[in-house]
Amino acid sequence: MIIPRVLIVDDDPHIRFEISEFIKFEFEDIILDEAETNAGVIELFARDKYRIVISDVMLPDISGLDLICQLHEKDPLIEMIVITGKSNDLKAEEKDLISKIPPDRFSFLRKPFDNDELFFLISKSLEKTKLEMENRALLENNLKHAEVGEMINGIAHDLKGFLSAVQLIAGDKIKFILQNMDVLQEKPRMLQGCDDIVEITDTAFEFIESILAIERINSCEGAVDVMELIKKSIMPLQYEMIQKGVKLNLSEQITPLMVYGNNQVIRVIMNLLKNAIEELKDKKNAFIDLSVKELEKQVLITIKDNGPGMKKNILEKLRKGVQFSSKGCFGNGLGITGAHKILKKIDGNLFINSSPGKGAEFIISLKACSSK
Numbered sequence: 001m002i003i004p005r006v007l008i009v010d011d012d013p014h015i016r017f018e019i020s021e022f023i024k025f026e027f028e029d030i031i032l033d034e035a036e037t038n039a040g041v042i043e044l045f046a047r048d049k050y051r052i053v054i055s056d057v058m059l060p061d062i063s064g065l066d067l068i069c070q071l072h073e074k075d076p077l078i079e080m081i082v083i084t085g086k087s088n089d090l091k092a093e094e095k096d097l098i099s100k101i102p103p104d105r106f107s108f109l110r111k112p113f114d115n116d117e118l119f120f121l122i123s124k125s126l127e128k129t130k131l132e133m134e135n136r137a138l139l140e141n142n143l144k145h146a147e148v149g150e151m152i153n154g155i156a157h158d159l160k161g162f163l164s165a166v167q168l169i170a171g172d173k174i175k176f177i178l179q180n181m182d183v184l185q186e187k188p189r190m191l192q193g194c195d196d197i198v199e200i201t202d203t204a205f206e207f208i209e210s211i212l213a214i215e216r217i218n219s220c221e222g223a224v225d226v227m228e229l230i231k232k233s234i235m236p237l238q239y240e241m242i243q244k245g246v247k248l249n250l251s252e253q254i255t256p257l258m259v260y261g262n263n264q265v266i267r268v269i270m271n272l273l274k275n276a277i278e279e280l281k282d283k284k285n286a287f288i289d290l291s292v293k294e295l296e297k298q299v300l301i302t303i304k305d306n307g308p309g310m311k312k313n314i315l316e317k318l319r320k321g322v323q324f325s326s327k328g329c330f331g332n333g334l335g336i337t338g339a340h341k342i343l344k345k346i347d348g349n350l351f352i353n354s355s356p357g358k359g360a361e362f363i364i365s366l367k368a369c370s371s372k
Helices: 013-026 038-047 064-074 092-097 115-179 184-212 214-218 226-243 263-280 312-319 335-345
Strands: 005-009 031-035 052-056 079-084 106-110 223-225 246-250 258-260 286-295 298-305 349-354 360-369
Touching: 005 013, 005 038, 013 031, 013 115, 031 038, 038 064, 052 064, 052 115, 064 079, 079 115, 106 115, 115 184, 115 226, 184 226, 223 226, 226 246, 226 258, 226 263, 226 286, 226 298, 246 263, 263 286, 263 298, 263 335, 263 360, 312 349, 335 349, 335 360
Parallel strands: 005 031, 005 052, 052 079, 079 106, 246 286
Antiparallel strands: 223 258, 258 360, 286 298, 298 360, 349 360
16 A cells, blocks of 8 residues: 655644644544654655645744745655745745746645645645555556566576577587497597586576576675686587687686676676677677686676677667667677666676777676685
8 A cells, every 4th residue: 555654844833733633533544744844854854755745834944935945856746735824925036936846736725724725735635646656656566577577588588598509419419429329439529418418407497596586686696706607608608609600719717706796697798798699690700708807806707709899879879778789689688788787786887898890898897705
């Protein structure tokens, strides 16, 4: 249930009490708070979010009109009821003060007022407020479902990559070996093929586990050797690289570099590699350089290719987080926007450098840690 918060602001405790008791008697499902000064209002707003403010026009440390203008700047959707003892029209400066506030966002309640007037104004404000809160909650819920759906679609796409790698191994190695079992020297190839399948399927099962426990992908699973993440990312793609004639140059780190990461980092690396492979599929002497280094408590994973590169407008869109599709790249699987989201959740980042004809460079920044 969505319950709006209402704030009563008046330096007279008797008036605050009367208004508070009236609201409690006439309305249900409302949270009430009180303040007697502008300083008290600021303190309360720092802690809670109020949807309706009922304020006297005369306060010890500020004008009630100044107050509603300040509150409107903080949140344009706040409903405000201003209590005033003035019987005449507003002065020119007062009109100018509230001219920027939409008239449907505040009402004047002139003293002496009766309960019917107060009831009408609060009812009108509550009706509008509850509708807006419900719409906002619905929108946030839809956005959450959309994000989860995008994440699951990306993982499903990655799982297809794992299965494709298994198919390639079975077709390229094991099928050939089974057809030539009398050739003893083929035994190491068969054993290696079996080991590859086991390793790929183990990683795939880890991804399935992340689907079954979606909330865990938002947190870091602890310290892990960055080369372990990289090798798990490369394994499902190595046969695709062989088929498409793409050479991978991996600069292995002798001394372990520990980072705060999780299985989703593997997804990021995999998708950046898949994007590079796709761009390189028609190029002769195609290669991808993958290197790791530590810099100022950050571990940097650099993926660089000698592909066609990106035009300036495309690069700017990617840097701004705009999802972009070019020959299928960045349009399938995780995508650059999704990679940014995953890395941000574990205090990481993604940097992109590219220019036409000079390939593309992606740098993943992860938080370094001292021990496993």
